[in-house]
Amino acid sequence: MLWIPIDRTLDIPLKRQVYDYIRKQILHGELAAGERLSATRELAVQLGISRNVIVEAYEQLLAEGYIEGQQGAGTFVAPGAFLEQLQRDEIKQSFDVSKGKKKEKDLIDFRSGIPALDMFPRRNWGKLAKEVCIEAPNYIFGYDHPEGRTELRRVLSHYLKRTRGVECHEGQIVVSSGATQAFSLITKLLLTHGDEVLIEDPITHEIQTIFTSTGANLCPIPVDEQGIRTDLLSGDKIPSFIFVTPSHQFPLGSILPIQRRIQLIQYARATQCYIVEDDYDSEFRYDGEPISSLQGLDPERVIYVGTFSKNLSPALRLGYLVLPQALIEQCRNLKWFNDLHTPSLDQRILARFIEEGLLERHIRKMRKVYMNRREILRKALAREFGEAVKISGDSTGLHLIAEFTQVEFTQDLLERLLQNNVKVYPVELHTIQKDRHRNKVILGYGNLREEKIDEGVMRLKAALEF
Known part of the structure; x- marks a missing residue:
């Protein structure tokens, strides 16, 4: 006789409780192939529940192949439904995110x-989110274009020109799910196994991991108090691209002066490689206006990457690439293969946030x-x-x-x-x-x-x- 624990205090429907229990028993081998299950009427009486509950649970198990019915003989466990189980308690412990971590609340x-996560502009963002959701046309809730919403790219191109000196039109922008995805797209766009990347040293470890995941080789160029040492760029190397953080080097914080920017561009032109400019937090400059972008000096040689993780919130997962004309179509295709598109509603909210001057107001405050x-x-x-x-x-x-x-x-x-x-x-x-x-x-x-x-x-x- 099959005994199934039933708990009426749970939010889980009774038929799901019956289904889950029998399914686990079969998967774990507690109910062996060919073993006969209790009749639906008999089991319903035993458990004190409606027969329809048992019937629906059995029908689901039958549809998924766990059990089979034999005319006039009853219901039996189907062959081949046993899956050897690992020690789940041990697995759970090994993936316990709190294990080994500091538990003190005052770390x-x-x-x-x-x-500052507690200073995210919730009220303004929430107000715009409500308006966008209510006013959005029906097609917004469907699939979208991989490069991002036109209204965001248009607003963003004007914003970047005005605040960062970026020379671009909306067609050069591809909206990404954060800067991390932008860098991942760049690796797929420009790197193959064995390629060389000239890169600042030190530079964020995550960036190194993304670039080397393709089998590329990192060629470190030391950084001093004025940024990447352009005097150490070798004419013997033909890199796929050069990676720099010119407006605020990470982690050392130096700013690349115009002389080195020009040397960097001249080197990229001579070797026919691209420069990838990571502009991750330069809006927050305290001793003057933000430093102008490197991209503005040569838009066809520099790939500009930006993010809203630092000036708004990492939770938004919104970033972007500004691409030279030659890379736009291929990058759009890669974005489509990667995740179709970045969430459309969030893009529309951000476009309104920028267009109404709320982003610049928030940056000034922060x-x-x-x-x-x-x-x-x-x-x-x-x-x-x-x-x-x-x-x-x-x-x-x-x-x-x-x-x-x-x-x-x-x-x-x-x-x-x-x-x-x-x-x-x-x-x-x-x-x-x-x-x-x-x-x-x-x-x-x-x-x-x-x-x-x-x-x-x-x-x-x-x-x-x-």
């Missing part, structure tokens, strides 16, 4: 690249907030460490670099910091040629309130035992 995390947080971090570091720390790369963005004398940020030291409920990120994590920046850490302050910044620096001092 102060100096992660870079995270904006620039003041981040400037204040940067100043608090600088003062706290100076107060706690004095001349033992050198601060750099803090003119733009949401992080700065703290370079300590006689300190190496080893794994043991990072663990000790975690025990003091503070987390920092070594520059060395993002280097290609190792052992050049072991005494430097990236301190992000965008998503930390002022009091947390101050407390975090004090915890850092306690762990470093100054």
